Amino acid sequence: MPTAFIPFTMCATVRDDHRRSFRTDLERLTSAHRGWAPLDVLKSTNTKALLRGAIPQGVHTATDAGLARYLQDRLAADTDIHLDLTVSIER
Template sequence: MPTAFIPFTMRASARDGHRRTFRTDVERLSAGHLHWAPLDVLRSTGTQAVFRGAVPQGAHTTTDADLARFLEDRLATADIHLDLSVTIDR
C-alpha cells in the first residue's frame, strides 16, 4: 500500500546561539541532506527562510504544532537548530 505524503510550508528562523550557522543550515536543508523530508527553498534572508516540503503521514502530521515539533527534533539530530513554524497544506 502506498504511503501518503503530507505537503507543508515551513518558516525557519535562526535560533539564538545558532545564528552563525543559519546560512549553512539552510544550504544543508535545500541540498537534500534530509532524505526523510525533501525540502525546496522558496525564499531566504540572513535570518529566515521559507521552505516547501512533504513528509509521510503519521501522528506527527495531526496538527501544525505536532509537525513543527517533529521537524525540530529531527533537525536537531542532524545538528540543525532552527525555530520553526509549520502550516500543513490541507
C-alpha cells in the same frame, strides 16, 4: 499500497547566537541526503527562510504543532543545525 504525502510550508528562523551559520544550516537542511522530508527554499533572507516540503502521512502530521515538533526533533539529532521552525500543513 501507496503512501500518502502531506504537503507543508515551514518558516525557519535563525537563533540569535547562530546568525553566522544560518546559510550553512539552510544548505544542510535542504541537502539531498535528508530523506525524511525533502525541502525546497521558496524565499529567504539573512534571518528567515520559507520552505516547502512533503512528508509521509503519520501520527506526526495530525496538527501543525505536531509536525513542527517532529521536524524539530529530527533537527535536534543533527547538532550542527540551529533553527527554530514554524510549520503549516496544507489542507
